Amino acid sequence: MKRAQLLSKIDRKRYGKRTKSYLLKFQGYSLSDLEKNGNLRMVFLVRGQTNDYLVTVVFLKIVGEVEALIHKGMSLKSAINLLVPRMFNGFDIQVHCTCPDFTYRSSYMASKNKYNAGEFEGRAPRVVVPSASCKHVAFVLTLLPRWSLRIKSDLEKFMSSR
Numbered sequence: 001m002k003r004a005q006l007l008s009k010i011d012r013k014r015y016g017k018r019t020k021s022y023l024l025k026f027q028g029y030s031l032s033d034l035e036k037n038g039n040l041r042m043v044f045l046v047r048g049q050t051n052d053y054l055v056t057v058v059f060l061k062i063v064g065e066v067e068a069l070i071h072k073g074m075s076l077k078s079a080i081n082l083l084v085p086r087m088f089n090g091f092d093i094q095v096h097c098t099c100p101d102f103t104y105r106s107s108y109m110a111s112k113n114k115y116n117a118g119e120f121e122g123r124a125p126r127v128v129v130p131s132a133s134c135k136h137v138a139f140v141l142t143l144l145p146r147w148s149l150r151i152k153s154d155l156e157k158f159m160s161s162r
């Protein structure tokens, strides 16, 4: 599932303008997922009016993509500069949120369509209508390109120190 594709599936009109009042903070990366699977796993804190939730976004196989370009003769820096902007639209991502809405309405659909960054959920919701994702994920995915510079420099640091 690509970022733009997922965003288009989330019914954002349902949430109105309330998401404007959210606070968003980048919490960090999972270095073990980067080392083990070559995935860039980022965790964000989303603070709404009543609760805090953690949103995870995983860019799949980013390390392999960078390495493939290096293999073709590109420098690490140029490969990252080329790939990071593409990550936001051309790469498969996985998402997860700790809110009840994602847990009960989205985790089954996300698992079935292989974009669940959390635990696999094989049971379809029986009481509620399933949805592609929650408003917190929509919020993070919309603002994600803002971290572009930071991701570039961090990814370069990680990959040059391996």
Ligand SMILES: [Zn+2]
Binding pocket: 053, 097, 098, 099, 100, 101, 102, 134, 135, 136, 137
């Ligand atoms: Zn959520």
